[in-house]
Amino acid sequence: MKFFLDTGNIDEIKRISRLGLVDGVTTNPSLIAKEGRDFKEVIQGICSIVSGPVSAEVIGTKAEDMLKEAYEIAEWAPNVVIKVPMTEDGLYACHELTKKGIKTNVTLIFSAAQGLMAAKAGATYVSPFVGRLDDIGVEGMKLIRELKQILENYGMTSEIIAASIRNIKHVEDAAIAGAHIATIPGSLLPSLWKHPLTDSGIERFLADWEKVPQAAKSQA
Numbered sequence: 001m002k003f004f005l006d007t008g009n010i011d012e013i014k015r016i017s018r019l020g021l022v023d024g025v026t027t028n029p030s031l032i033a034k035e036g037r038d039f040k041e042v043i044q045g046i047c048s049i050v051s052g053p054v055s056a057e058v059i060g061t062k063a064e065d066m067l068k069e070a071y072e073i074a075e076w077a078p079n080v081v082i083k084v085p086m087t088e089d090g091l092y093a094c095h096e097l098t099k100k101g102i103k104t105n106v107t108l109i110f111s112a113a114q115g116l117m118a119a120k121a122g123a124t125y126v127s128p129f130v131g132r133l134d135d136i137g138v139e140g141m142k143l144i145r146e147l148k149q150i151l152e153n154y155g156m157t158s159e160i161i162a163a164s165i166r167n168i169k170h171v172e173d174a175a176i177a178g179a180h181i182a183t184i185p186g187s188l189l190p191s192l193w194k195h196p197l198t199d200s201g202i203e204r205f206l207a208d209w210e211k212v213p214q215a216a217k218s219q220a
């Protein structure tokens with residue numbers, strides 16, 4: 001499974017990239033707004049750290065506006081992916097961009113039918129939002145399983161990005177369901193490598209090591 005970081009924060013990306021865990025980055029207008037910096041500067045900064053795909057979202061709601069923004073954003077870095085919303089205009093923009101060889105990520109997918117439409121339009125990535133479905137009492141992970149099955153049934157090449165990930169279980173279940181990618185908030189990802197028994201295990205090993213006579217330690 002590939003891990004994308006769902007953040008616009010350069011420090012988080014730098015910290016976690018050092019571990020070889022970052023295959024790409026997704027951003028959205030809310031994440032960019034949190035950084036309080038110029039959009040282009042943030043995206044180019046991320047692209048200079050991460051060689052994998054970096055999603056940057058268009059703001060326009062009409063296809064012609066989306067495409068205008070997309071062509072400009074696509075010039076910012078070779079690994080930029082254009083994120084478009086799951087609307088009729090978004091699908092058209094996705095299809096046009098795909099024809100021109102520009103990679104796309106169709107975002108805000110909440111049903112298997114929407115995912116299928118995005119894949120048909122040629123999306124490189126489809127982003128079903130797990131957490132936001134859970135928030136309204138609908139099992140988000142079911143959508144990942146259904147979409148995976150549908151794409152496999154027809155040999156469709158779009159990759160599923162399990163998005164709106166809120167906890168470790170979401171990541172584990174998305175991996176079990178076979179999502180190609182999980183995009184994970186920078187604040188959540190460190191909890192994937194942590195476990196209280198690991199911490200207490202280290203403490204106990206260190207305490208026991210203190211009991212070893214100095215002479216024996218130096219021979220180790």
Ligand code: E4P
Binds near residue numbers: 132165
């Ligand atoms: C994905 O590309 C989105 O940026 C993201 O996963 C949204 O997550 P949220 O529902 O926590 O805002």
